[in-house]
Amino acid sequence: MRRLASFGKQSSFSSSPLCPAVPLDGSETVLGLRDLDRHHRATKEAEALAELAKHARSAQQRPNHQARTQHMRYQGPYIHQLTFQDLRRQPQDWLRFIGMESHAGPCSSWAASFNVPEHLTMLAERLEENFVHFLGNYVIVTLLLFSIIMARRPWALLGCGAMGGLWLLQRRAAVSPSQQSSSTSNPSASRPAAATDSSSTPAAFQPGALSRNQDNLTAALPMLTIMGWILFIYTSCLTALLRWATLTALLALFHASFMRPASEISWSRQSGRRTLGWSLAEVYMGRPASGPGSGRLDRRSSRSYEDPGDPRKLLREINEIVFNAAGQAWLLCLRYPQEWLQQAYDLVRYPRIFLNNSTGF
Numbered sequence: 223m224r225r226l227a228s229f230g231k232q233s234s235f236s237s238s239p240l241c242p243a244v245p246l247d248g249s250e251t252v253l254g255l256r257d258l259d260r261h262h263r264a265t266k267e268a269e270a271l272a273e274l275a276k277h278a279r280s281a282q283q284r285p286n287h288q289a290r291t292q293h294m295r296y297q298g299p300y301i302h303q304l305t306f307q308d309l310r311r312q313p314q315d316w317l318r319f320i321g322m323e324s325h326a327g328p329c330s331s332w333a334a335s336f337n338v339p340e341h342l343t344m345l346a347e348r349l350e351e352n353f354v355h356f357l358g359n360y361v362i363v364t365l366l367l368f369s370i371i372m373a374r375r376p377w378a379l380l381g382c383g384a385m386g387g388l389w390l391l392q393r394r395a396a397v398s399p400s401q402q403s404s405s406t407s408n409p410s411a412s413r414p415a416a417a418t419d420s421s422s423t424p425a426a427f428q429p430g431a432l433s434r435n436q437d438n439l440t441a442a443l444p445m446l447t448i449m450g451w452i453l454f455i456y457t458s459c460l461t462a463l464l465r466w467a468t469l470t471a472l473l474a475l476f477h478a479s480f481m482r483p484a485s486e487i488s489w490s491r492q493s494g495r496r497t498l499g500w501s502l503a504e505v506y507m508g509r510p511a512s513g514p515g516s517g518r519l520d521r522r523s524s525r526s527y528e529d530p531g532d533p534r535k536l537l538r539e540i541n542e543i544v545f546n547a548a549g550q551a552w553l554l555c556l557r558y559p560q561e562w563l564q565q566a567y568d569l570v571r572y573p574r575i576f577l578n579n580s581t582g583f
Contacts, residue, residue, distance in 0.1 A: 256564060295485035296351045304354065313358035321481070336480040337499035340531060342539045344498070345479060348486075352478035364470045371466045381459030388450040395443050500533040508534055 317323040321335035339345040353360070372379050454460065486498045504510055510533060532538075 256568075260561070295489045296347050296483070297485075299354055301350055301353060304357070308357055309361055311358040313362055314356055316359070319356055319359045319477075335482055337482060337497075337501055338480065338505050338533070339499055339536055341535050342543075345536065348481070348483055349475075349478045351483040351485060352481050353474070355483065356478070356481075360474050363473065367469055367473075368466050371462050371469075375458065375462050377457040378459040378462040381454040381457035382463075384450045384453045385459070388447060391443060391446060395440050504533040505537070508532075 313319070315323065323335075339348055372382075482499065490497055500510070510531075
């Protein structure tokens, strides 16, 4: 009997989703079911984010010829391979940058340098190739726009300087005391032998003076932070910076999207096929143009006719992506208010449960 009793204690039933007779903890109440549902959704979201991060790391570790499998013509270098040293790269020819001269030579019109991509894959390929190729030009244009905007609002420079100085002070105040003691306990390691004498060391560089300066800076940092933010808001520096960032991003996006890169021009010349991309007139009409000056093939003029495709395919793809993203964002925005309303309803209906901090009735 004792053996049976001990066996019964060791083999006691436990909660399992496969056993309906023994429910999960908390699932016998409405509040418990809601807690389990929230926990399940949070776990799935964390797993999805971890899986996306894993795929992103594996994509960056691939060789150059496999890093962008969707690109048909451009073979690198890619954006993720750029470093801070590339920001000092010499800009390309400005005539080529503004479209007066293409990679094949001088252009007779803007249509030879700019057109609309055919689909999203081509758009992504153009963005990457043009951004890497014209990086030096984009840096100069960014600095030029910053100078123009700050020249119209000179007081915004004062706010930028205040925030920059505040950032430097916060970095200096964030130095740990151990680093300060290590830097001040052995002054002979960073100064010559002639300057190791305490009598020849300036008073501002004494260890006690450095610690006092650090204490004074730490005490005055909250007041300096408040003053810096007041100056930043009063000078409308945030508005100027947002305008500068928006103009720079739009200019770089439109230029990199509509500029015909070198890979497309060389591919069209080597293959002898039609010109890649659509003109604005073709996108507006919704059908490709035909004729000797359009760069398209006609059924009556060539036996090897090639289907030109739909000029509005890119617009339809972008429209579909935008509507899907808007729908997902709307569902996400509705999810959290629904959970808050459920918690408020449960708090009104079962106040004793929240006061006792339990999930039972």
